[in-house]
Amino acid sequence: MEKNGKKVVIGVIGSDCHAVGNKIIDHVLAKQGFDVVNIGVLSPQEDFINAAVETNADAIIVSSLYGHGELDCQGMREKCQEAGLKDITLYVGGNIVVGKQTWEDVEKRFESMGFDRVYAPGTPIEITAKDLKKDLSIAE
Template identity: 70%
Template sequence: MEKKTLILGVIGSDCHAVGNKILDYALTEAGFNVINIGVLSPQEDFINAAVETNADVIIVSSLYGHGEIDCRGIREKCDEAGLNDILLFVGGNIVVGKQNWDDVHRRFTAMGFNKVYPPGTSLETTIHDLKEALGLF
């Protein structure tokens, strides 16, 4: 079976590289083809990489709390680029302060994200959800 391709990166002005490297390693070990665009990445870098590699999933990471601002409009830009069926996952410390998680989840889902993860989500959970969403079970 062909490996599924994931675009992984840290969005916006966020330069938190350690978690990005851990995700890259774990997802690669789980059998995915990971295209890691690194840190300080604008939406366009995620989308361009997905178009160029015919990716199945975009995984957006954000730890500095401004993920909600950085992620606005990404689903629409994906659709404009012909990525109507691409899965969008987001996780980390994606909002500032201690906000009600149900409200945060609802806002990101409304932005078009298929999976929204709170801080502290295990790698196993993410890998399981990716395999399930991609029909790899």
């Protein structure tokens, strides 16, 4: 597929080392025309932000599968703003909390932390790619 001109930073946040899903996300987004900057696993917020600043990225997609995404993502929007990324599109998805919680409550908490979209466990990356095209004003 032809490149759409949009850069997306992806990675797995915190002490999470789930690499397979990250590679799938990279592959699907690249096939959808995105220029993917994959920072890999075990990545702190600063790595996402630095990569976004260095590459002039349009979006950051944070993955977390080990359940501690809520802790790992706190303050990320504020750090993006401090780094000059005031309008960056910020997504998060995966198994982002520990324990049984209603998805509506989880989604609201992450939205209140400044994430534009929050994806439940098992959400196909194709849905995220479609949302990203919409949010970044890319014609289908």
